[in-house]
Amino acid sequence: MKKTINIQKNLKIFGIPLFIIALMIAIAKSPIFVNNPSELSLAITFDLLLTVPIVYFLLIRKTKIAKTTVVPFIIIGLITCTLILPSENQYYLNLFKTWILPIVELSVLTFVIYNIRLAIKKYKQNQTASFDFFTTLKNTCYEILPKSAVIPVVTEIAVFYFGFIHWKKRELKKNEFTYHKNSGTVTLLIAIIFIIAIETVTLHILLAKWNATVAWVLTFLSIYSGIQIFGFIKSMFKRPISIENNKLFLRYGIMNESTIDIATISSVEISSKDIELNKVTRKLSFLGELESHNVIIKLKEENILVGLYGIKHKYKNLALYVDNKNEFKLQLSNATQQLQNN
Structure with missing residues (x-):
């Protein structure tokens, strides 16, 4: 009714x-x-x-x-x-x-900037949670735009923000963990940018002989793709994984993210063994099997992995790479123990 x-x-x-x-x-x-x-x-x-x-x-x-x-x-x-x-x-x-x-x-624009500044101010006054620009931008845009338009708009803004505006080094807290230093992903993505650049120049020269308009359109699309990948790379430096307020915030730049209630974690295994990716088992990395992992988190119930442009996938097991895997597991174990004691 x-x-x-x-x-x-x-x-x-x-x-x-x-x-x-x-x-x-x-x-x-x-x-x-x-x-x-x-x-x-x-x-x-x-x-x-x-x-x-x-x-x-x-x-x-x-x-x-x-x-x-x-x-x-x-x-x-x-x-x-x-x-x-x-x-x-x-x-x-x-x-x-x-x-x-x-x-x-x-x-x-003023409304968006005002709300982001307000969120930063609240964060500084009460640092019980880490300030995250991408999350704040999403929350602000949900108040302005139709829900279906929020993620595409926020993603485009975030690409340019992380790629060309936010250059200040991100100082990690004790409860935050990087995932890009030793995984090889950054090197791979940079290599892709160089490949795009080389192919763009070659393809432009060839297409220009046939149709200049088509050549410039494809060149623009290639340059834009390179800019997006650069923004993705930079976002990995600025959005670490964090453990706070009885939640595990898993982030892979602006490409993938998921929030896990620590109480729903069944086990955390340090392992690099091959796993079969399916509807139950996924990787935090958007590169899937192209990137290695060293931690496997198993849950008691299904959770949601949110990818680029808001695409959602369900999972119960999630494989990811954490640079300091041992400290990550230790802090998760401590958080789980503290939760059980309370």
């Missing part, structure tokens, strides 16, 4: 704004618009850019839905206007793009 009520409520909240958008599209494609383009262009622009966001806001004002989700409806209205209105009837739309849209963009 409660589920049915929630479905009806969501249909109302999202259905009414979407109905208005659909109605505006129908009007723009109708013979009425052809006969009255100037007047209807103003009305359609007003409804899509103002009426729809306002109606949506009024529908969510007494719900738990973040008020900042009005922004995606403004963007949808903007895109719809651009697509359905002839260029000669986009005068008011262009005014909105010139004067209002920059204010919206600046407000969103």
